[in-house]
Amino acid sequence: MLNIISILIGLLSLVIVIPAQIPFLGWANWFALPFVVAGVVIGQLSSSNSGRNFCLIVLLIAAIRLTLGGGFF
Template sequence: MLNLLSILLGLLSLVIVIPATIPLLGWANWLALPLIVLGVVVGQLSSTNGGRNFCLVVLLIAAIRLSIGGGLI
């Protein structure tokens, strides 16, 4: 059950992160980061690690986008 919740949080975060790759929308990554971290924590509590790994991939995408934009844009 926790794995499913982690995957849902990852999908919700991905819906926010994908449009945030557009220039001047990078600030949306800062909204997605708490959801991603929550998904990683919930995925860590699960017996399987698929949801946690998915959230970590989404976190990697958001972090790369933030580093390219200098953390703001």
């Protein structure tokens, strides 16, 4: 059950992260990061790893975009 919750949180975060890849919308990644971290924590509590791994991939995408945009753009 925790794995499904983690995947749903990851999908919610992905919906925020995908439009944030557009220039000047990189600030939206800051809104997605708390959701992603919550998904990683919930996924860690699960017996399966797929939800945690999915959230870690979304976190990696958001972190790379924030790094390339200087943290804001």
